[in-house]
Amino acid sequence: MTYNRIEVKPLSGTCGAEIFGVDLSEDLGNETFAEVQRAFHENLVIFFRDQDINEEQHKAFGRRFGSLNVHPRYVPLNGHPEIFPIRKDPEDKKIVGASWHQDLTHLEKPPLGSILYALDVPPVGGDTLFANQYLAYEALSDGMKDLLDGLVAVHDNRIQAPSIAAERNANFTSKVRDDPDEKDEPEMEHPVVRTHPDTGRKALFVCRPRTHRFKGMTEAESKPLLEYLFEHSHRPEFTCRFRWEKGSIAFWDNRCVMHKALNDYPGHKRYMNRVTVNGTRPV
Numbered sequence: 001m002t003y004n005r006i007e008v009k010p011l012s013g014t015c016g017a018e019i020f021g022v023d024l025s026e027d028l029g030n031e032t033f034a035e036v037q038r039a040f041h042e043n044l045v046i047f048f049r050d051q052d053i054n055e056e057q058h059k060a061f062g063r064r065f066g067s068l069n070v071h072p073r074y075v076p077l078n079g080h081p082e083i084f085p086i087r088k089d090p091e092d093k094k095i096v097g098a099s100w101h102q103d104l105t106h107l108e109k110p111p112l113g114s115i116l117y118a119l120d121v122p123p124v125g126g127d128t129l130f131a132n133q134y135l136a137y138e139a140l141s142d143g144m145k146d147l148l149d150g151l152v153a154v155h156d157n158r159i160q161a162p163s164i165a166a167e168r169n170a171n172f173t174s175k176v177r178d179d180p181d182e183k184d185e186p187e188m189e190h191p192v193v194r195t196h197p198d199t200g201r202k203a204l205f206v207c208r209p210r211t212h213r214f215k216g217m218t219e220a221e222s223k224p225l226l227e228y229l230f231e232h233s234h235r236p237e238f239t240c241r242f243r244w245e246k247g248s249i250a251f252w253d254n255r256c257v258m259h260k261a262l263n264d265y266p267g268h269k270r271y272m273n274r275v276t277v278n279g280t281r282p283v
Ligand code: SIN
Pocket: 086, 096, 097, 098, 114, 116, 127, 128, 259, 260, 261, 262, 272, 274
């Protein structure tokens, strides 16, 4: 089906497309919004260039897709609880999101997606990689698909535990809160293969930072198969790579893509704001 309101230019044969003809500082009419939504479902992650939006416009775009998440651990932007500032200063050694992952998979209802807006970017480097998890699932053998279809994974948020908040905060410009109650974030069970609520397609749904075992198994027993899936899930042929400019926006579908930020710009600053749209319980 063609697009009448927007232009859609795929970034790879796998996932990702740049969208032209949209100004996100304005309210999108229903027809334009429907085309943006279709492009999102068809391409899994969509990109906009040269956008000039304030925090309210950023949140308003997110709210077209659902209610907004308040990050359980990171300190939000002043006055905007729904905005998660992702910051690296020149002297920082570490960055947020450096491992392949989906966002907040330890929540009962992990996000639908995240909308990342570039405020300041390094002269070179700091790209983000995305991997198509429909393809990751479809590329598996029938035997492996049958095995995974019956498995449930247990997710937790130990990477951001309050016990390691001080160490994290010494090394990251984006700060985690040191006051959250771990009891508010129990281990969460999700199917290893989830069915996307809008497209009906099956996607692999495990990631190294938050998935530590299968339900009914120990971590040691689960590790070999999980490690295989973690490596398989970002094979180069499932990925696309986005080069940021100031004013760029990426909106990824957290239900069917993984992502990873590259830490290859030592001595430079990279400032982004992220708005995250709440999702539904994976089935
Ligand atoms: C993230 O949301 O995981 C960070 C992505 C990025 O900074 O490119």
